[in-house]
Amino acid sequence: EAQVTQNPRYLITVTGKKLTVTCSQNMNHEYMSWYRQDPGLGLRQIYYSMNVEVTDKGDVPEGYKVSRKEKRNFPLILESPSPNQTSLYFCASSLTGTTEAFFGQGTRLTVV
């Protein structure tokens, strides 16, 4: 089944404790991206990648890191999480930078 898989689905952590949210797609898509969604603010792009070893900042990259060492994986890293990073996070992938995006199930992160 074609899908984008994020893990974990739910995470509660403490301020400053490094964490990684994984994202994997099995559709051989070139384009992958991360979004955060907050009430009233819609989906805001954090980082995107147009191919292996190519990543670009989105609209809200501060406090996040990404890497794209393999085509299928695009992990999101929070080196030192803070409470303002509490949000619902989505990973998405698309065949190219012009086609429809498929979303993962979402990761609800709470930083206390």
Add this chain to the structure above:
Amino acid sequence: QKEVEQNSGPLSVPEGAIASLNCTYSDRGSQSFFWYRQYSGKSPELIMFIYSNGDKEDGRFTAQLNKASQYVSLLIRDSQPSDSATYLCALYGSARQLTFGSGTQLTVLP
């Protein structure tokens, strides 16, 4: 000015009516345009995509694109209570960044 603007609503229509959702954008280099539906706490799911000026119909849904006026719209005919959700307009801009509007919350009243 936001790159993608949507009326946040909420928009309420009676069952069986036409719901009209609108979106304007600022980047004239934008190429591909999408409408996603999102239920509360769930992932966005694709409803329609449109690449060329004009109308595109798929069942009860019609997407309209006018690049000269920089707007894209979604019409939902014969609205059903199950259509109640947040509708997100999205596009790829010049920088190949997939950008979303803040969404319009639609409620279809039985």
